[in-house]
Amino acid sequence: MDVVDLIATILMVIGLFFAFIGTLGILRMPDVFGRLQASTCISTMGTIFVVLSSIVYVVAHGMSGSVVVKLVFILLFVLGTNPVSNHALCKGAYRSAKPNPEPILDDYKEDDPQ
Amino acid sequence: MKGFKFSAWLSTAILCFLFWLLLTWSFAPRELILGVLVSAIVSAFASRFLIHSRAFYLYNPVRLVLLVFYCVIIFFWEVIKANVSMAALVLRPKLDYKPGILRIPADPELKSDYGLAMVSNCITLTPGTITMETAQDEEGRNYYYVHWIDVAETDRDKAGEAIKGTMERWIGRIWK
Structure with a gap:
């Protein structure tokens, strides 16, 4: 096992660790908002480091440049679509779900911008 | 077609x-000919959703370099910091955190819709904060309503500094 494989493995382990943190957060958090927040870990840090690890592997093993481009596109699309769905879920949950624990301050309810 | 602009x-x-x-x-x-045909047809339908004003604003080398620098260095660093604090919160034996929804003032320099959307998406992408809405008050100032998982600062301006970090300043340099 040479140095490049070692680097790729370390990056992959970091990514999987944060995906694990996100999953653990989804299981442990008591309400929708906490779960949404924890799940962001998976789609940011998890995806970024898994893709970085794959890029290192692909470059080191001399595969075509198109594979790198496709990996970068995977990253961009995940990072581009995740906030949209997260924001919509958070707003929907705000209207229907009961927060637990209660928020200590809620400017949204006071101002009611819609 | 309604709202069609050549630029x-x-x-x-x-x-x-x-x-x-x-x-x-x-x-x-x-492949090249087919690509030109497909992109011409697709963008005839899609351009009015994607671009509303200043069509060639981002085709400026300085702004492209700034955008790549922002994505690779600034945003990456903010994501790492937020992920580590989120990991510390999740791995704590007893979960006690104080969630809250705060009204964060936006940078008055940042007027364009693209800039506001990019800042709110970047806030949503850092674990621990989700933008729920952007709103404008009577004097034309913009606000983000941010759900924060662990409110460390109840003063709105200081909380804004803590949540946005250096991201908004850099996006302000790209989008104005």
Whole structure:
């Protein structure tokens, strides 16, 4: 096992660790908002480091440049679509779900911008 | 077609064609011709959703370099910091945190819709904060309503500094 494989493995382990943190957060958090927040870990840090690890592997093993481009596109699309769905879920949950624990301050309810 | 602008169409078509080139990864003539056709047709329908004003604003090398620098260095660093604090919160034996929804004032320099959307998406992408809404008050100032998982600062301005970090300043340099 040479140095490049070692680097790729370390990056992959970091990514999987944060995906694990996100999953653990989804299981442990008591309400929708906490779960949404924890799940962001998976789609940011998890995806970024898994893709970085794959890029290192692909470059080191001399595969075509198109594979790198496709990996970068995977990253961009995940990072581009995740906030949209997260924001919509958070707003929907705000209207229907009961927060637990209660928020200590809620400017949204006071101002009611819609 | 309603709302069709030639500059918006051209800008979207160039972007689509760049995507086509990167995905097919080939310069064979039939691929190029098919790519031009497909991107022209697609952008005729899609341009009015993608571009509303200043169609060629981002085709400026300085702004492109700033955008790449922002994504690779600034945003990456903010994501790492937020992820580590989120990991510390999740791994704590007893979960006790104080969630809250705060009204964060936006940078008055940042007027464009694209800039506001990019800042709110970047806030959502850092674990621990989710933008729920952006709103404008009577004097034309913009606000983000941010759900924060662990409120460390109840003063709105200081909380804004803590949540946005250096991201908004850099996006302000790109979008104005």
